[in-house]
Amino acid sequence: METPPRTLRPIVMPTFAPAPDLDPEAYDRMARSVRALLGIDLSQYKPAQVWRRVNGFASAKGLPDADALVAKVQHDAELRQAFLDMLTINVSEFFRNVEAWDALVAQFLRPMLLAQLSVRIWSAGCSLGYEPFTLAMLAREIAPHTPVKIMATDLDDTILSRARTGNYTEAQMAGVSPSRRARFFRNVGSNWEAKPELQALITWKRHDLLRDPYERPYDLICCRNVVIYFTEAAKVDLYKRFCDALRPGGVLFLGATESIPNVRNVGLLPAGLTFYKRP
Ligand SMILES: C[S@@+](CC[C@H](N)C(=O)[O-])C[C@H]1O[C@@H](n2cnc3c(N)ncnc32)[C@H](O)[C@@H]1O
Incomplete structure (x- = not known):
């Protein structure tokens, strides 16, 4: 099957689920799991942006919060790849700009x-x-x-x-x-x-x-x-x-x-x- 092209579409945040305020403990838990599961060290990423994206992604997948997302990512290889793609944002194109x-x-x-x-x-x-x-x-x-x-x-x-x-x-x-x-x-x-x-x-x-x-x-x-x-x-x-x-x-x-x-x-x-x- 053809892989659909990646587009510049931003993650759509459902209006009924505004991004929660950054909760340092929940962020830490998520960052530790991301490191263990995906090998990405989030300590050098801007927490507010990462938190907004992670929660937007969780909402888009019908999950209540980052903890639920991380729990599901552990057992679901497809979701794990989608989560990695979302975190690293691999949108690109030939002769971009x-x-x-x-x-x-x-x-x-x-x-x-x-x-x-x-x-x-x-x-x-x-x-x-x-x-x-x-x-x-x-x-x-x-x-x-x-x-x-x-x-x-x-x-x-x-x-x-x-x-x-x-x-x-x-x-x-x-x-x-x-x-x-x-x-x-x-x-x-x-x-x-x-x-x-x-x-x-x-x-x-x-x-x-x-x-x-x-x-x-x-x-x-x-x-x-x-x-x-x-x-x-x-x-x-x-x-x-x-x-x-x-x-x-x-x-x-x-x-x-x-x-x-x-x-x-x-x-x-x-x-x-x-x-x-x-x-
Ligand atoms: C938006 S794409 C940019 C692609 C291309 N450079 C362009 O401008 O179209 C960002 C890429 O950076 C990669 N990336 C993100 N964090 C990285 C890191 N810490 N080290 C190496 N690559 C990283 C992602 O995996 C993703 O493929």
Whole structure:
């Protein structure tokens, strides 16, 4: 059966069940269970947002509260996966915010690919693989012969195993033009599959941005729409670590609505739109 595409639809909070106030003890219980069951450490996520989302999700599933949700998640593998998807929010698409990709190509990606002997890129929080495949298509269009390595990482193993297949439904392919489909994908039944030419550029790996060591050096790090629910302290720490993981002159590419306040404190310089450069 075809997997329906993920959409940008927010969780709908039923009007009869407003989000309860944050109850620190109940939150702690839920966070401990999430750590044990899903391996996610919520201590660096913003509690108010997480609590609202968890309770909205419980209501949507017809459950009275977070305790009932956690109890059910222990025995229900499908609900467990849906809960993980909800917590990590893996909504994505090819060429997401296309004007940002155009700017990336013009200002950074094209010059790098044409001037350097090789280019190393990290797609951090790559979800279903739209971002690393977008990067792979652009790299092959701009410089077909420049060696390019794209490290694609995500916290969520299930999402990664789907990303690895490079298989997308017609609806998921919305951002890919007919000429790019013809060049970089082949038809498999009613779906599309990325050709080996793209797959060869990408290495997939499970990686938790809040807990695991960062490899280095990268020319470009894309971390877009991943950190929205991280605490401010966790974000500062993460941006410092991204700075260390970039080579001097390397570029950090964030989501369209993201920015780094006091950017110099993390060692980076603003470089237009949602780009930051390691001096
Ligand atoms: C909204 S998607 C963003 C996908 C893509 N970067 C984009 O902009 O379209 C967020 C992804 O971040 C991942 N994520 C959330 N927390 C993470 C963490 N601590 N470490 C690594 N990945 C994480 C989620 O699993 C999800 O796939």
